[in-house]
Amino acid sequence: MILGAGLDSFAQRRPELASRLTAFEVYPPGPQEWKRKRLVETSFSVPDWLRFVPVDFEAGET
Numbered sequence: 001m002i003l004g005a006g007l008d009s010f011a012q013r014r015p016e017l018a019s020r021l022t023a024f025e026v027y028p029p030g031p032q033e034w035k036r037k038r039l040v041e042t043s044f045s046v047p048d049w050l051r052f053v054p055v056d057f058e059a060g061e062t
Contacts, residue, residue, distance in 0.1 A: 007035060011050045022049050029054035
């Protein structure tokens with residue numbers, strides 16, 4: 001398992017390694033949706049083993 005954030009590009013840079021794992025990208029929903037759209041626009045696919053996990057880091061108890 002790999003935990004990435006934001007504009008992490010491990011899944012795109014090292015697919016031969018990443019495809020043997022499950023990668024979780026944890027980031028706020030808005031920027032995460034932008035990244036997903038950019039991946040498609042730039043001809044990168046979103047592989048089955050890459051999971052986007054939208055998280056509001058400011059919500060919850062303090």
